[in-house]
Amino acid sequence: PLGYYALDAFGKPPGAGYLQGNTYAYGSYDECLDTDHTQYCNGPLDVVNNATIPPSVLAQFKLGMCLPQECSKKDIEILINDTNVVLYRFLSDRQFFFYMNMSLTYCQAERKPPLNAGAIVMIVVSLLFALMVALGTFTDWLVKVTATGSQNAAVQVSEKTLLLGGTVKKEEKRFESIVIDLITAFSLFKTVPTILATKQPPSAITSINGMRVLSMFWVILCHTHLWIFLVGVRNSTIMVDVVQRWAFRAVVNGFF
Numbered sequence: 001p002l003g004y005y006a007l008d009a010f011g012k013p014p015g016a017g018y019l020q021g022n023t024y025a026y027g028s029y030d031e032c033l034d035t036d037h038t039q040y041c042n043g044p045l046d047v048v049n050n051a052t053i054p055p056s057v058l059a060q061f062k063l064g065m066c067l068p069q070e071c072s073k074k075d076i077e078i079l080i081n082d083t084n085v086v087l088y089r090f091l092s093d094r095q096f097f098f099y100m101n102m103s104l105t106y107c108q109a110e111r112k113p114p115l116n117a118g119a120i121v122m123i124v125v126s127l128l129f130a131l132m133v134a135l136g137t138f139t140d141w142l143v144k145v146t147a148t149g150s151q152n153a154a155v156q157v158s159e160k161t162l163l164l165g166g167t168v169k170k171e172e173k174r175f176e177s178i179v180i181d182l183i184t185a186f187s188l189f190k191t192v193p194t195i196l197a198t199k200q201p202p203s204a205i206t207s208i209n210g211m212r213v214l215s216m217f218w219v220i221l222c223h224t225h226l227w228i229f230l231v232g233v234r235n236s237t238i239m240v241d242v243v244q245r246w247a248f249r250a251v252v253n254g255f256f
Contacts, residue, residue, distance in 0.1 A: 005035045011064035013045065021236030027064035033111055041065045041076060043105030051095045058096070069109050073102045136186030143184065222254035 009032035011025035032040040045063040048055045067076070077100070084097045115123070184190065200206055233239060242248060 005031060006038050006066040006068075009035065009038075009040075009064075009066040011061075013061040013063060014059075017234055020234070020238060022234040023060060024062045024234060025064060026062060027066060029064065032064075032066035033108075035066065037069050038066050039069045039071070039107050039109035041067055041071075041105060041107040043076075043100050043102070045080075046099045046101075048097055048099050049095065050097055063100070067107075071107075073105060073107070076100065076105065077102055132183070132186045133188065136183050137188045139180065140184040140187035140189050143180070144189075218250070218254055222251055225251050 009028040011027035013023075013025035015022055015025045026042065027040075029040050032038055042062065042064050045061045046057045047059045047061075049058050065076070071079075080098050080100050087097065229239075243252065
């Protein structure tokens with residue numbers, strides 16, 4: 001029965017809407033991983049025309065496969081080659097064959113894949129940054145509390161100071177060092193008011209800020225549509241009509 005679930009989770013190209021540009025046959029990711037001892041693999045499957053020189057790609061599908069966990073990328077490549085052998089039995093001229101780029105194929109056997117080196121580095125950097133923010137905020141608070149206590153304390157005057165003319169030296173402030181300044185630079189008491197400050201100098205041209213906001217919204221709008229095209233849509237042929245609409249000029253003429 002488990003084999004039935006794995007076969008059902010397998011992508012089956014071409015899927016519905018192929019004539020409208022749907023080249024995605026991802027299968028069922030959840031059904032595959034819910035099946036014991038299976039892994040979900042995804043990669044580009046090319047239908048190649050072998051009659052041209054060099055061979056040309058007739059169509060490319062994003063194929064999702066539900067395979068046993070013991071299968072490696074080399075096994076997937078053997079599976080594709082065996083499929084071509086079966087296909088050649090029906091096509092005597094061997095004009096078409098399937099090809100899958102293993103470098104663009106990934107497999108996942110768990111819903112939470114293990115962390116790679118890049119993810120571990122980013123987690124460590126984020127934790128260090130959060131630690132510096134917490135340490136800087138606490139140090140800044142401690143400096144303010146200490147400074148308030150020093151101002152309320154009585155000034156200590158030594159006998160030597162009186163004899164030299166009565167000059168009273170104020171008590172030196174604590175925590176005045178380069179290290180303390182660097183630590184308190186991460187303090188939320190300093191950074192948050194600076195980031196959220198809206199005060200403008202008298203010579204500032206405030207209308208430029210409005211232009212910046214509109215430009216930022218424009219960039220977000222363009223990037224949103226750009227990522228849709230990069231990730232892929234199921235009806236890419238309809239997008240040709242959408243691009244020709246007059247309202248879409250704002251995206252086509254945007255600065256990415």
